[in-house]
Amino acid sequence: MVMQRGGCVYIVTNKTHSVLYTGVTSDIVGRIWDHRNKTYPQSFTAKYNCSKLVYYIFYPHIEEAIAAEKAIKGGSRQMKADLVNQLNPEWKDLYDDLLNE
Secondary structure (H helix, E strand, C coil): CCCCCCEEEEEEECCCCCCEEEEEECCHHHHHHHHHCCCCCCCHHHHCCCCEEEEEEEECCHHHHHHHHHHHHCCCHHHHHHHHHHHCCCCCCCHHHHHCC
16 A cells, blocks of 8 residues: 555554554555564564554545544543444454555
């Protein structure tokens, strides 16, 4: 998935869904690959094994994505879980779906 000028807000979690990490990127495939492969071993996602993509949404402008990320990060854990449940009630890993688009 190649995006021009836009961006994605995403949520990754660990195997037990005990940690939720919200991020923003203009390259969702590359960013999730980084999380899965612990490209940055000192990062939060590497430390807590957050590599399962459970939520993402595309915005046509990166500024919109950044604003949405800030709003999500400022929300409660329950609000984040509700977002995931609306899009992905089974909490399945969406990364392979991205690769097949």
